[in-house]
Amino acid sequence: NKKNKSIIFLHGFPYDSSMWDAQVELLKENYLCIRYDIRGLGKSPAGDGQFTMDSFTEDLLTIIDELNLDKPIICGLSMGGYITFRALEINQAKFSAVILLDTRTESDNNEGKIKRQNGIAKINKEGVISFVDNFVPTCFWEGTIKNNSELYNTVLNKSRRSNAIGVKGSLIAMLSRTDTAETLKNINIPTLVLCGEFDKLTPPNVMQKIADEIPNSKFFIIKDSGHMTPLEQPNVVNENIKNFLGGIFS
Numbered sequence: 106n107k108k109n110k111s112i113i114f115l116h117g118f119p120y121d122s123s124m125w126d127a128q129v130e131l132l133k134e135n136y137l138c139i140r141y142d143i144r145g146l147g148k149s150p151a152g153d154g155q156f157t158m159d160s161f162t163e164d165l166l167t168i169i170d171e172l173n174l175d176k177p178i179i180c181g182l183s184m185g186g187y188i189t190f191r192a193l194e195i196n197q198a199k200f201s202a203v204i205l206l207d208t209r210t211e212s213d214n215n216e217g218k219i220k221r222q223n224g225i226a227k228i229n230k231e232g233v234i235s236f237v238d239n240f241v242p243t244c245f246w247e248g249t250i251k252n253n254s255e256l257y258n259t260v261l262n263k264s265r266r267s268n269a270i271g272v273k274g275s276l277i278a279m280l281s282r283t284d285t286a287e288t289l290k291n292i293n294i295p296t297l298v299l300c301g302e303f304d305k306l307t308p309p310n311v312m313q314k315i316a317d318e319i320p321n322s323k324f325f326i327i328k329d330s331g332h333m334t335p336l337e338q339p340n341v342v343n344e345n346i347k348n349f350l351g352g353i354f355s
């Protein structure tokens with residue numbers, strides 16, 4: 106069976122699993138591709154909205170167990186990366202390789218925590234559309250917004266339909282998350298680290314440091330991209346993933 110290897114994708118905040126359309130299209134022939142909308146985002150129900158990074162991580166580990174996945178490759182972007190780091194910290198033996206895009210290990214500092222709280226206040230006062238209208242532009246490279254307005258508007262319009270409870274719950278999960286930097290030196294499975302050249306949220310210098318600390322890692326900067334590399338430069342991201350996985354599993 107060609108598909109004895111699986112790969113599980115974790116999207117960023119406040120987006121959904123369609124972020125990985127291009128990667129799944131590339132990989133589905135040879136890999137069992139699993140992606141889902143993180144609780145409270147996309148089409149996943151928000152429930153009471155009381156999320157933590159550990160509850161998101163528990164969802165991931167439960168899905169892996171329920172689907173009987175044998176050491177999937179884990180691929181996470183930004184908040185998906187926060188979940189990935191926490192899952193590796195809890196049980197690295199569950200995974201065979203890691204792909205990290207546009208993410209960080211540090212937890213929020215005071216300024217960051219206040220920014221999240223202001224985000225929650227904004228949603229309470231003005232609604233979720235007002236929040237995403239402010240947030241989404243910071244995720245993209247200006248060049249993408251200008252030259253690929255169709256992509257940008259599709260993502261923005263979809264984000265505008267986000268569930269306020271789910272978005273607020275994710276903000277609280279992010280502002281209360283632990284720092285996972287200590288786990289980097291213990292990651293002993295092959296790791297690919299990718300970062301958009303113009304990523305303002307998790308810039309290349311932050312990700313370079315992550316790659317430097319992970320013993321068996323490769324780091325590439327994705328040109329002409331902001332924080333949303335799989336969407337802004339799908340072909341380049343795919344090429345990097347293909348080379349990385351080809352080198353490990355061929």
Ligand code: MLT
Nearest residue numbers: 117118182183184185306
């Ligand atoms: C994300 O893309 O998941 C978020 O930008 C992460 C964050 O706000 O820390």
